Amino acid sequence: MKLASLLAAVAALALTAPAYAQGQPAAPAEQAEPVTVIHAGTLLAIPGQPPRREASIVIRGRRIAEVRDGYVDLPGARIVDLRDSFVLPGLIDMHVHLVGLDDRLQARLLAPTRDYEDEAYTALLNARRTLLAGFTTVRDLGAEPRTITSLRDAILAGQFAGPTIVAAGRGVSVSGGHGAPNGLNRDLTQVALGRANNVCNGADDCRRAVREQISLGADVIKFTATGGVLSNVAGGLNRQMTLEEMRAIVETARTFGRRVAAHAHGVDGVNAALEAGVDSIEHGTFTNDQSFALYRRTGAYYVPTLMAPAAALADGARGALTPFQYQKAREASDNAVQSLRRAVREGVNIAFGTDSGVSRHGDNAQEFALMVNAGMTPAAAIRAATVGAATLLGRADTIGTIQEGRDADIIAVRGDPLENVRLLENVGFVMRHGRVHKLGGERQLTDAD
Structure with missing residues (x-):
């Protein structure tokens, strides 16, 4: 009698077991971080050092993943075309x-x-x-x-x-x-x-x-x-x-x-x-x-x-x-x-x-x-x-330059602010923590708006 009761209890537990124990798919993995690639005509990655021409900034989520020479494309990445602009840190x-x-x-x-x-x-x-x-x-x-x-x-x-x-x-x-x-x-x-x-x-x-x-x-x-x-x-x-x-x-x-x-x-x-x-x-x-x-x-x-x-x-x-x-x-x-x-x-x-x-x-x-x-x-x-x-x-390891591991705080202007600093009074592109807030001089709506 005791054995029969035990077997009945085990059968009941099997019927009520959670879905993952019955071969159902597990919860989906976290969504991959979005990837953005900025094509910069001129890039002042580290102010105080000379700018470089024709570079790409690869951004994953809120951070800069790498900076490459030339204009690169990555599968599935959003491309921001700033080839006619001067790009510098926020x-x-x-x-x-x-x-x-x-x-x-x-x-x-x-x-x-x-x-x-x-x-x-x-x-x-x-x-x-x-x-x-x-x-x-x-x-x-x-x-x-x-x-x-x-x-x-x-x-x-x-x-x-x-x-x-x-x-x-x-x-x-x-x-x-x-x-x-x-x-x-x-x-x-x-x-x-x-x-x-x-x-x-x-x-x-x-x-x-x-x-x-x-x-x-x-x-x-x-x-x-x-x-x-x-x-x-x-x-x-x-x-x-x-x-x-x-x-x-x-x-x-x-x-x-x-x-x-x-x-x-x-x-x-x-x-x-x-x-x-x-x-x-x-x-x-x-x-x-x-x-x-x-x-x-x-x-x-x-x-x-x-x-x-x-x-x-x-x-x-x-x-x-x-x-x-x-x-x-x-x-x-x-x-x-x-x-x-x-x-x-x-x-x-x-x-x-x-x-x-x-x-x-x-x-x-x-x-x-x-x-x-x-x-x-x-x-x-x-x-x-x-x-x-x-x-x-005390945050030079996260902001102030465009380098691997830094926050993706990036802006751009038309022209060369190293020649005419007043160009910075008319910023055409603004990104903070990987989100584009301004592009082509126009405000871009984000989840925060």
Whole structure:
């Protein structure tokens, strides 16, 4: 009786066994990665080295598989014909602010009515404009943390079209300094201070502020060593943080594996930030002999953002800035070009940055002409927006060049930008992570649109 029961149970199990145990086909293997081959008439694979003629870039999925001489075809591959174009790595802007309206006057007037959701949708549109302008990676150096990190993650997941974002969250500031709540009435000031986890006073408190930004998802830490043009306070552009506070910020960021960018205009703040060990100086408007000795000793990068003072001056002339802001814009505009001019002569490490958000998003490439007018060659300016920027980010093994194993972040223009750098203001082809977002000067819809 027991044997009969056992045999019946085995028979029942056989009838209910899963399909794969009854000779049914297993689940299909993962779909092979799509293959794209770009035929490049001229290819600047590694900015700083000579370009090559008639080359093919083979892309599998999101990465570059190989670069070959000549025009090759692979079975089943999508061919992108850029034989009449100059192909180069996707550009990198090391200083943007994606959250916020481009129009400074409208931003001031509408600020009390705009909420996080409004800013998020604006940031999404700004990101798309930036990508279509040929900038496949940006470093966002100041935004509401959750807004910018949510956008960063959504773009990285392929849900929206935009550049890869390296986010700082809010810049660390001292009370009364650039980036702290200033110029509001007492009720609004109390509300803003309650949310200002980026504001600190003293070295220990500044360590806390750094950790707060990291806990909210910051990839990089920014702090404001000096006053800023758009701070609505009567202070100037000179140093606002102590050296001890700056060192505490840098040391804490390093503990968490983060790099550090210092907003600095006044020479005293520039030099103190360099002494503290920052990775980059943003703006660097006023400099002296000590500044360049420190740049050379530390290897820090200079991100000049020449578009910002020019845009601020134009805003001030049309009444979009307060008197305090306009005064500081005039102070900064005359010195920014001179500092870059000397930095070029001194051989300082330079990375491309615009401060877009002060200037208009999508116009980022106008910075190239300003850099060239300040003494850089077109080749050096392009290298600053590719190899130099990638090195400053610590991502030179994935972006900044067109080589095997790198992300397929690739752009193209008609003509030779090594002869006329302004051609980069009209990018005709944009690929990011192997997806074509612009071809023949027209936006291409992807799964992220």
